[in-house]
Amino acid sequence: MKRTKITDLIRCTDYGTDVLVKGWVRTKRDSKAVCFIALNDGSTIKNIQVVADVANFDENLLRSITTGACLSVTGKLVESPGAGQASEVHATAIELLGTCDADYPMQKKGQSFEFMRKHAHMRLRTNTFGAVMRIRHHMAMAIHTYFHEHGYFYFHTPLITASDAEGAGEMFQVTVLDPENPPRNEQGNVDYSQDFFGKHTSLTVSGQLEGELGATALGAIYTFGPTFRAENSNTPRHLAEFWMIEPEVAFIDLEELQDIEEDFIKYCVSWALEHCQDDLEFLNKMIDRGLLERLRSVIATDFVRLDYTEGIRILEEAVANGHKFEFPVSWGMDLASEHERYLVEEHFKRPVIMSGYPKEIKAFYMKQNPDGRTVQGTDVLFPQIGEIIGGSVREESLNKLQTRIEELGIPMKDMWWYLDTRRFGTCPHGGFGLGFERLMLFVTGMQNIRDVIPFPRTPGQAEF
C-alpha cells in the first residue's frame, strides 16, 4: 500500500478505505480499552489521530510508543466522533520504525526558544518550527515566482570573492594556507599569491556587484543565495550567515525602484496568507496574536515615502516633545533601530521607504544627488523589524564612482571588471537586497532571527 501524507489524509473523506500513514508520535493518551496517538509527518501542522484497540496489540509494542517515536500505521479511515478532528485512523497494524529514548529533548511542551536553539537538530519536530520551516519554503517559492513572472532572470553570483561589495570590511577569509606557517613575502606579510586562488579571497557579503554585470546585459536579474558577514552583532536581527534576495534592474529610477520594493514585499506577504493558512493560524494563536492582522494590514496600506532629511526633522521634533532616544538625533547620523521603529511604529504606523541618505553613511556605489551631500539609497523600514530592505540607484558615471572610491580609500584593484560596466555602455540602473530571514521574522511573528533559519550561524555559534 502507498503511504498517504497527513496533509492529504485530513482532507480525505473516503471513509472506510484502508490507509497507510507514517510519522512521529506527538502525544499518546491511554484509556483501558483504547490508545489514542497523535501522529505528525511534517507535511502539515495538523496531526492525524490513530486509535488502537489495546486488545488487538502487543502490550510491549504499545508501551514502546512514546512521544517522539516513529510509526508506520495501517488502518481504516473513519469519521471521527471526537471534537477537534474530522477523521481518524483505526489501526489494524502498527510497526514501530524507531523507538524514542527517554531523554528526547522535545518531549515536553512549552520549552523556551533558548532551550530549543541548543537542540536545533531536534526542534524541527515541534509545531512551531515545523510551521516556520514550511512557511520558509513557501516564501522562497513566492520570491522565485514573483521574479519569474515579472521577467527577471535568476542569476547565480559567486560565494567566494576577492571584492568587498559593501566596502565594510566584514568578510570571512577563505584560504587553504597553513595558519601556523603561512608563506611570507619579502615584507614579512602573508603571501596570498601562493594561496588557492592566487589572491586574498573571502566569502561574499553581497552578490550585487556581479548582479550589476547581469542586469546591464540581461536587463533584469535577481540573486537568491547565502551571504556572509563577520560583523560581531549579537542582536535578534543579525546572522553571520543569512540568505539575501538581490534584484538588479537596468533603466529604472528611484521611484520605480521603490515601486518594485513595495510591490514585491506585498506579493510575498499575500502569498503567505494564501499558501500558509494553517501554519499562520497556529503562529497567530501561539506566538503572536497580532500576526494575521499585521500581515493583512501591510498589504492594504501604501508605504510612506520619506526623505531622510524629513525623517530627521520628525525625530528631532519627537525629541523636542520629550521623547527619549538612547542615541542622539542629528542630520548625518545613521538611524539606529529605535529611530526606525519610532518612525514606523509610532509616527506613521505603517512601513516607510526612506531615501536621500547622507553619502557618508552609505556604500560607495550609490548614485550621488546634485546637492553633493546625499545619495539615492532607499531602505524599507518595517514594524518590529526595522530595516528589511537596503537598496539604491547605482552611480552610473565612471568619473563620480571612481572619485568616491578614492575618497573612501577602497582597494579597487580587484574591481576593474566592475568599473568596466561604466566604461562600456553605462546605463541608469538600481536594485536592492532583501534579507530573507528579516522577511521571515515579519511573516511568522517570531522574535529572534535565530528561530527562522534551520541552523543559525552567529558569533560563537556554529553547532549542527
Ligand code: 4AD
Ligand atoms: O543593506 P545591505 O547591507 O545592502 C546590501 O547588501 C546591498 N548590496 C543590497 C543591494 O542593493 N543589492 O543588506 C541588505 C539587507 C538588509 O536590509 C537586511 O534585510 C539584510 O540584508 N541583512 C541582514 N540580515 C540578517 N543578518 C545580517 N547580518 C544582515 N545584514 C543585512
Ligand code: MG
Ligand atoms: Mg543596509
